[in-house]
Every structure is written in structure tokens, then in C-alpha cells.
Amino acid sequence: MNHDHPATIDVTLGARSYPVWIGRGLLADSARWRERLRGRHVLVISNTTVAPLYLERVARGLDGLAWASFLIEDGEAHKSFANVERALAALAALGATRDACVIALGGGVVGDLAGFSAACWMRGIDFIQMPTTLLAMVDSSVGGKTGVNLPAGKNLVGAFHQPRAVVADIDTLATLPDREYRAGLAEVIKGAAIGDEPFFAWLETRAGALAARDDDAVAEAIARKVRYKAGVVARDETEQGERALLNLGHTFGHALETAGRYTTLLHGEGVAVGMLLAARLSERLGMSAAADTVRLRRLLETTGLPTAVPAGLDPEHLLALMRLDKKNTAGTLRLILWRGIGQAEIVAGVDEADVLAVLREATASP
Ligand SMILES: NC(=O)c1ccc[n+]([C@@H]2O[C@H](COP(=O)([O-])OP(=O)(O)OC[C@H]3O[C@@H](n4cnc5c(N)ncnc54)[C@H](O)[C@@H]3O)[C@@H](O)[C@H]2O)c1
Ligand SMILES: O=C(O)C(=O)C[C@@H](O)[C@H](O)[C@H](O)COP(=O)(O)O
Numbered sequence: 228m229n230h231d232h233p234a235t236i237d238v239t240l241g242a243r244s245y246p247v248w249i250g251r252g253l254l255a256d257s258a259r260w261r262e263r264l265r266g267r268h269v270l271v272i273s274n275t276t277v278a279p280l281y282l283e284r285v286a287r288g289l290d291g292l293a294w295a296s297f298l299i300e301d302g303e304a305h306k307s308f309a310n311v312e313r314a315l316a317a318l319a320a321l322g323a324t325r326d327a328c329v330i331a332l333g334g335g336v337v338g339d340l341a342g343f344s345a346a347c348w349m350r351g352i353d354f355i356q357m358p359t360t361l362l363a364m365v366d367s368s369v370g371g372k373t374g375v376n377l378p379a380g381k382n383l384v385g386a387f388h389q390p391r392a393v394v395a396d397i398d399t400l401a402t403l404p405d406r407e408y409r410a411g412l413a414e415v416i417k418g419a420a421i422g423d424e425p426f427f428a429w430l431e432t433r434a435g436a437l438a439a440r441d442d443d444a445v446a447e448a449i450a451r452k453v454r455y456k457a458g459v460v461a462r463d464e465t466e467q468g469e470r471a472l473l474n475l476g477h478t479f480g481h482a483l484e485t486a487g488r489y490t491t492l493l494h495g496e497g498v499a500v501g502m503l504l505a506a507r508l509s510e511r512l513g514m515s516a517a518a519d520t521v522r523l524r525r526l527l528e529t530t531g532l533p534t535a536v537p538a539g540l541d542p543e544h545l546l547a548l549m550r551l552d553k554k555n556t557a558g559t560l561r562l563i564l565w566r567g568i569g570q571a572e573i574v575a576g577v578d579e580a581d582v583l584a585v586l587r588e589a590t591a592s593p
């Protein structure tokens with residue numbers, strides 16, 4: 228990929244279409260993203276870790292506008308209703324009108340919360356995603372799922388609200404801690420595991436380079452995953468069908484995150500462990516071969532991701548959390564399973580006994 232010019236991937240949704248720009252120096256390239264602003268009011272939402280690193284670059288591009296920043300504390304536990312209310316208060320204090328724009332500067336936590344705040348203010352104003360984690364670049368900034376967590380579960384409140392643009396400045400990855408970087412790789416692997424076997428095979432050959440954060444490998448992985456997700460979103464914006472596949476590993480993963488009170492596993496780590504549990508369940512149901520589970524486990528391990536359920540979690544409690552997943556219908560579990568690499572499927576009416584068996588095996592002490 229040419230790093231001097233951004234790769235542009237369009238999310239094609241009629242009047243709500245938008246570009247995803249991926250490249251270097253994009254936060255400072257305000258001539259590009261300012262064109263996406265319609266009014267004079269801007270609220271930049273970020274957090275206490277990212278703002279000291281990158282807010283200044285964005286602020287230089289806001290010269291002449293009425294703008295303010297609103298910072299949340301760092302961490303998944305702060306993707307909360309309480310912070311949405313504070314963000315809305317900040318929009319009120321700014322005097323934001325319906326042509327105002329929210330800029331989300333940070334990882335997925337900031338992006339989901341800022342997007343949801345934008346969806347709520349005056350029943351919906353514009354927002355721009357400026358993702359600064361690998362996970363946010365390859366997944367959360369694209370597709371318009373916004374929301375917050377409740378103590379009862381992940382993302383239980385939210386709205387579909389598409390951004391006006393996604394500005395993925397890969398220079399920001401230079402300061403991203405390794406553990407967070409690896410968590411982002413889980414969502415890259417997920418995309419390939421769902422529906423792109425050649426991409427999965429490419430990831431296997433580039434696993435060492437990706438683990439070492441090789442620039443070219445990272446840039447290519449970002450572009451390939453965003454292109455894949457943009458296609459799914461364009462075909463099924465509000466998850467009436469195919470888009471649910473993007474939830475591979477998430478019913479298990481969200482339960483693991485919630486059970487750990489959003490402090491034990493990062494989202495991407497939960498997805499990594501969750502995908503492996505989904506693969507094991509698929510195997511148990513006779514849908515997939517053991518060899519595919521082995522390939523998935525190996526790729527996750529090579530890229531430094533966890534594959535085991537954290538100690539001390541209760542299988543029955545995890546199952547109870549899974550019952551509140553948004554994909555379920557009328558009291559039955561609806562999970563994303565697979566027939567093998569690149570062949571994920573939506574499976575309704577999964578027997579809880581099978582899920583429990585897989586959870587018991589995964590939580591049993593060695
Ligand atoms: N909306 C969607 O479609 C979607 C998709 C995937 C995940 N998500 C959500 O995204 C969230 C996870 O996102 P995440 O992994 O980005 O976590 P995050 O937002 O918590 O960011 C990870 C950590 O990295 C720090 N950070 C961010 N950018 C940095 C940088 N450039 N340099 C140094 N530190 C930096 C953050 O402060 C934080 O500590 C979860 O809430 C998940 O549910 C949403
Ligand atoms: O974009 C989607 O659709 C996804 O499911 C992407 C997931 O990686 C992401 O974690 C999303 O927030 C999960 O959404 P949810 O609907 O399960 O809350």
C-alpha cells in the first residue's frame with residue numbers, strides 16, 4: 228500500500244454513504260475531513276489517554292469553528308449511560324444545533340459512546356470517526372453500530388447511526404500498547420474466519436510480520452478487513468441477515484467480558500476466546516472439522532492472543548449472560564457458528580445443553 232496517499236474505501240449506503248480513509252498524517256490533514264462538516268459547532272469526544280496524544284492535531288484543523296472537547300475516563304467500564312448524559316450536556320453547553328458534528332477521537336469505547344451521543348442529540352446529528360486503535364480502525368469505526376454497556380450486558384443500548392467519514396490515521400498506532408494492538412488483530416482474524424478463506428491463508432503467512440507490527444502487513448490487513456466489512460454493511464446495514472455474521476465469537480466473548488466486569492478481558496481478547504468456543508461448538512454439532520479449529524487456534528496463538536477462558540468463571544453464569552444476546556429470538560439461542568474457515572453461518576435454536584457442555588469443558592481446571 229502507498230503510505231503517502233490514503234487508501235479510500237467507500238461504505239455505500241445511498242445518501243448516507245461515506246469514505247473510510249486509511250493512511251498516514253490524516254489527523255493533521257484537516258482540508259480533507261473538514262469538508263465533511265456541515266455546520267459551525269463541533270464537539271470532540273475523546274478520553275484522558277488519547278487526548279493528550281492527539282487532540283492538538285485535530286484542534287489545529289478546527290480553527291475558526293465553535294468547538295469544545297469532552298473527555299471520558301479510560302476503559303470499557305466508562306462506555307456508560309452516565310457518560311452519554313455528560314456528552315449531551317457538553318453539546319448543550321456548546322450550543323450545538325442540528326448541523327453540529329461530533330468527532331470521536333479514540334478507540335472503540337470512545338467511538339461507540341460518541342456515535343450514540345450524536346444519534347441522541349436532537350434526534351441525530353453528524354459524527355466523524357477518528358479511530359486511534361487497530362480495533363477501531365478495522366471494525367468499530369465502520370458500519371454505524373453505536374451504543375453503551377449496561378451492568379446486565381454489553382452494548383444492550385444503542386442505535387444504528389452511520390458516521391459522515393472515517394479518518395484512520397495509522398501514525399497513531401505508534402503509541403498503541405502491544406496488548407491493545409493484538410486485540411485489534413482478533414477482529415481482523417474474525418473477518419477472514421467468517422467469509423474470506425484466502426484472507427485467512429494470507430494472515431497465516433503474515434502472522435509473524437503482524438505480530439511484529441510490520442508496517443506494510445498492518446496497512447494491508449487494515450485495508451482488507453475494512454473492505455470486507457464495508458461490503459457486509461452495504462448489503463445489510465441494520466443486521467436483518469448477513470451482518471449478524473460479524474458477531475462470530477461475540478455471544479461467548481461478550482459474556483466473558485461482562486462476567487469479568489469489563490476489566491479481565493479486552494473486547495478483542497473476548498472475541499478471540501469466543502471464536503474458539505464457537506469453533507468447538509461447531510465441531511461438537513458436526514458442522515466443522517477439528518482441523519479448522521486447530522488452524523484458528525494456531526493463528527490466534529501466533530499473533531499473541533489468548534485462547535483460554537479466564538479462570539474462575541462459572542459456565543452456568545456465562546450461559547445466563549448469553550441468553551440476553553441481541554441475536555436471540557423467543558427464548559432460544561441464535562449463534563454464529565461455522566462450517567470451517569471462511570464459512571460462518573447463523574444457527575437458530577442451538578441447544579443450551581451443547582453450549583453448556585462446551586463451556587464446562589473450557590472452564591474445567593486442567
Ligand atoms: N461499533 C462496532 O461495530 C464495534 C466493533 C468492535 C468493537 N466495538 C467496541 O469497541 C470497544 C473496544 O475498542 P478498543 O479495542 O479500541 O478499546 P478502547 O477504546 O478501550 O481502546 C483501547 C485502549 O487503547 C488506548 N488508546 C487508544 N488509542 C491509543 C493510541 N493511539 N495510543 C495509545 N493508547 C491508545 C485507549 O485509551 C484504551 O486504553 C468495545 O467497547 C467494543 O464493544 C464496537
Ligand atoms: O459491526 C457489526 O455488526 C459487529 O457485530 C462488529 C462487532 O465486532 C462489534 O463488537 C459490535 O459492537 C458487536 O455488536 P453487537 O450487536 O453484538 O452489540
Ligand SMILES: [Zn+2]
Nearest residue numbers: 414477494498
Ligand atoms: Zn467486536
